[in-house]
Every structure is written in structure tokens, then in C-alpha cells.
Amino acid sequence: MKRIFQIVFLAGMVLAGIWCADLSAAEVKFEKNEGAVKVLIDGKHFTTYNFSYGMKPIFWPVYAPNGNGLTRDYPMKDPNPKRFPFDSYDHIHQRSVWFTHGSVNGYDFWHEQPSRTSGLIEHQEFTKFEAPSFTSVNLWKVRPTNQILLTEERTCTFGADTHGRWMDLELKLIASHGDVKFGDTKEGTMGVRVPGVLEVNKKQGGKITNAEGLTNDAAWGKQSPWVDYSGIINGKNCGVAIMNHPTSERFPTYWHVRTYGLFAANPFGVRDFTGGKIQDGSLTVKNGESVTFKYRLYFHDGNTEEAEVAKNYESYAK
Numbered sequence: 539m540k541r542i543f544q545i546v547f548l549a550g551m552v553l554a555g556i557w558c559a560d561l562s563a564a565e566v567k568f569e570k571n572e573g574a575v576k577v578l579i580d581g582k583h584f585t586t587y588n589f590s591y592g593m594k595p596i597f598w599p600v601y602a603p604n605g606n607g608l609t610r611d612y613p614m615k616d617p618n619p620k621r622f623p624f625d626s627y628d629h630i631h632q633r634s635v636w637f638t639h640g641s642v643n644g645y646d647f648w649h650e651q652p653s654r655t656s657g658l659i660e661h662q663e664f665t666k667f668e669a670p671s672f673t674s675v676n677l678w679k680v681r682p683t684n685q686i687l688l689t690e691e692r693t694c695t696f697g698a699d700t701h702g703r704w705m706d707l708e709l710k711l712i713a714s715h716g717d718v719k720f721g722d723t724k725e726g727t728m729g730v731r732v733p734g735v736l737e738v739n740k741k742q743g744g745k746i747t748n749a750e751g752l753t754n755d756a757a758w759g760k761q762s763p764w765v766d767y768s769g770i771i772n773g774k775n776c777g778v779a780i781m782n783h784p785t786s787e788r789f790p791t792y793w794h795v796r797t798y799g800l801f802a803a804n805p806f807g808v809r810d811f812t813g814g815k816i817q818d819g820s821l822t823v824k825n826g827e828s829v830t831f832k833y834r835l836y837f838h839d840g841n842t843e844e845a846e847v848a849k850n851y852e853s854y855a856k
């Protein structure tokens with residue numbers, strides 16, 4: 539009798555249009571402007587995808603559900619030590635949320651110093667633009683000569699649950715103009731720079747935690763399916779987790795996560811991370827072939843446990 543009641547009750551929920559999945563579904567909308575796409579979740583600003591800003595596309599700003607900004611504003615906004623007393627105004631290339639690498643056929647796409655060996659990532663077009671996702675095509679170019687090294691297809695999908703909001707990034711890198719070698723260096727790759735108040739070094743409650751329970755400096759250079767960087771902003775617990783999908787190339791990734799606020803998943807820097815001089819984490823993609831990396835960036839209220847980061851990862855990894 540109890541089983542019959544459960545079936546009837548669930549069927550009634552479906553017919554009434556109040557099935558649980560619908561209750562938790564977030565409404566995602568895009569507002570496209572010149573050089574940017576504003577992402578709204580349930581009518582509130584989540585992030586903006588800036589694709590004509592500086593040397594690479596970035597997401598900035600990015601907000602937790604409680605309204606706190608979860609990435610550093612510098613250098614997109616002028617330093618304001620009175621308003622943000624814990625921010626560090628260093629590493630100008632660490633712009634909020636970005637995807638690059640420090641050695642691509644010997645060219646540096648990580649830093650932004652103008653030189654004969656620097657690169658830039660240039661937006662070309664959107665091939666899909668329908669909420670909750672869009673796909674953009676970017677060209678990775680040698681900065682001085684405008685030579686194209688590879689083509690990137692970047693699919694960004696947005697969503698939310700009761701604890702936070704996320705962006706799922708699928709990055710297909712195509713060797714469209716010859717072989718491409720991603721070199722072994724710690725300077726990469728899927729990066730976030732957290733605001734100063736979250737930095738572990740500032741001793742304001744910031745904490746780094748990986749899936750194996752390693753914290754702070756112990757998480758640097760280790761492989762793990764996810765890492766969370768959390769702390770307290772304006773008296774409220776919040777944080778950001780980067781998750782690596784099991785079908786992503788070289789899963790589980792290594793982590794270039796620092797107590798000064800840099801937070802990056804890097805599948806290439808094996809020699810740097812392990813200290814093994816004979817190790818080689820480089821990867822060569824042959825002409826015409828491709829490699830795909832997949833990440834979820836989860837911007838949440840609460841600390842790692844309160845936000846159920848591990849549970850969110852399980853959902854993402856299915």
C-alpha cells in the first residue's frame with residue numbers, strides 16, 4: 539500500500555509540473571554586449587565572459603550566491619587598499635578566471651610580458667549561443683608575428699544548486715596549423731585568482747582542501763580530482779572549487795595551487811610538481827588532431843563541507 543501511494547504521489551508531482559528536478563533547476567540567461575557576455579542565474583549576475591579584454595578571454599567578475607565576489611578584481615579595476623585591504627597587487631596576468639599555458643611550442647601564453655616568445659588568445663566567433671551554454675572559437679597566436687598555433691573550441695555551460703553556481707568548461711584544443719607541444723612547466727593552466735581575504739597567507743580564515751583531505755601547502759603539486767579554496771568574506775563562509783572531469787585528458791590533474799591566492803589545475807607540469815628531473819609532462823598533439831580538457835568551477839556559499847563540494851563533484855563526474 540505504501541509503495542502504491544509513493545508511485546501515485548510521484549506521478550502527481552510530474553503531472554502538476556513540480557517534479558524535484560524542476561524545483562532545483564536554475565534559469566540561465568545571457569546578455570551579449572560588445573566584447574562581453576553577462577551571465578544571469580535566476581535573474582542575478584553570476585559572471586561576465588570578457589572575450590576582448592587583454593591577452594585572453596576571462597571570466598570577471600564572479601559572484602557567490604550571497605553576493606560576494608569570489609575572484610580578485612585586480613588588474614581589471616584599480617587597486618583600492620582601503621576597500622580591499624588584503625588584496626595583493628601582483629601577477630598582473632592572473633586575471634580572475636582564465637585558461638592558458640606557459641609553454642606552447644615554446645611560446646608563453648601564461649604571462650603577459652611583451653616579447654618575441656609571448657602569445658595571445660584571440661576570440662573569433664560564437665558557434666553556439668543558447669542558454670545555458672555557448673561555444674566560442676579562439677585562436678592561439680604568437681604575439682609578435684600573428685602566427686596561429688592552434689584553434690580552441692570552448693564550450694561554457696552554467697548552472698546552480700542550493701549551495702552554489704557553476705560554470706562547466708570543455709576546452710577542445712585542435713592542432714589546426716601543425717604539431718603543437720604543451721611543455722612541462724608549472725605555469726598553467728585552468729586558473730583562478732581568489733580575492734586577498736581568501737588567501738591562506740593573509741590568515742583571515744582561508745583554506746585549501748583537496749579531495750584526499752590535504753590542505754594548504756600540502757595540496758600543491760599533487761594529483762586530485764578536485765580542490766577547494768574557501769574562507770570568509772564579509773563574515774560569510776564561501777569559496778570556489780575547481781573540479782576535473784574523469785574524461786578530461788590526463789585526469790586526475792596536478793594542482794598549481796598557492797597559499798598566496800593562485801589556484802590552477804595543470805596537467806603538464808609533472809617535472810616541476812614531482813621534482814623528478816627525468817620526468818616529462820609535456821604533451822604533443824599531432825597536426826589535425828585534438829585534445830580536450832573538462833573542468834567545473836563551483837562558486838559556493840559555505841565552507842568545503844557545508845557546500846557539499848564532494849557531492850557536487852560526484853554529480854559532475856557522472
